[in-house]
Amino acid sequence: MIRDKSSANGSADAGLERVAIIGSGNWGSAIARIAASNAKANPRQFHPEIIMWTHEEDFEGRPLTEVINSTHENPRYLPHVNIGENVRAEKDLGKAVANATALIFVTPHQFLEATLEELSGKIRDGVRAVTLIKGVKVEGSDMTTFASVISSRLNIPCSALCGANIAQEVAMDLFSESTLGIPTSSSGDLESLPEVKLWKTLFQTPKFRIRVVADVEGVCLGGGLKNIISLAAGFIDGLGWGANAKAAIMRTGFMELHDFCLEFFPSTTSSTFLQESCGFGDIIASCIGGRNRKVAEAMVKTGKNISELEDTLLDGQKLQGALTARDIHNFLHARRDSVKRPGGYPLFEAVWNICYNNMEPEKLIDNL
Structure with missing residues (x-):
């Protein structure tokens, strides 16, 4: 157990885990709610206060951090x-993490490097x-999950939660x-590992169930790549092509995700995508609901581009699926001479072409 700085004074807080959440969007706020409740319910393990680093902005004439701390919303x-009430918004990142022993990363992925x-x-x-960020980092022909980025940059172990x-x-x-x-090479009882005990105690509730796998990269990749598939599903909805077409897109997209991960990240396992929530479960949920599907449908119905819809439907937030589609396209282009999958990854490429290359959505299925 990591000892709190106050242990030298014999404080009752000595030895408690102190949690800081890096990010305060809708998912960051939702997970803060769970962490706050579980921290209070486990006073022998966690300090009750959850610090949520919040990018300061104006909300109806008041600083957002002030609004959060006074209304608890x-x-x-x-x-x-x-x-x-035990979640405290903090605009200063250094102050937010000063005493933290457990960091939860849930920022938009384009801001992670600066963070x-x-x-x-x-x-x-x-x-x-632990990272809840969905997406991948691409530099030329190299691709890295955000768990690996966080771990290598800060020299700390990083798990991943996604579903x-x-x-x-x-x-x-x-x-x-x-x-x-x-992050473990153990094939034994995962539930007994300190990392599992920490994060499951902090996150799991009767209504939010968690299964554990020894496959950090698979969890990260499933959560990132499924957003491309949900864009494709949204295009189908916008075109009004019906349930059969949407099911075909979901199946095709799942196979591309599965094969992509096994081809370029050989440490991942099929069971992560076939049996876990971060795999096919996340694809289903995102293709039924979620912002990527919603924006893609609106693209088809309104003829507006991504930037316009980000402003009107997402309050200026960036559409993660489109950014990931661009990253995957750039990666596949850099690796074009070594891609082993017969026919490549045509659905991923079609989504990129629709988002960034003015391809008509009706052509989504042409090369599948």
């Missing part, structure tokens, strides 16, 4: 949901992390499940 990203740069030298020894988790539904205590990927 995040009206900007998760309105009408009490996230807990990690700012965190350098500011976290304590022995800190553990069929629509933030609003989780915040409403509707039943859902998620997958926790743990």
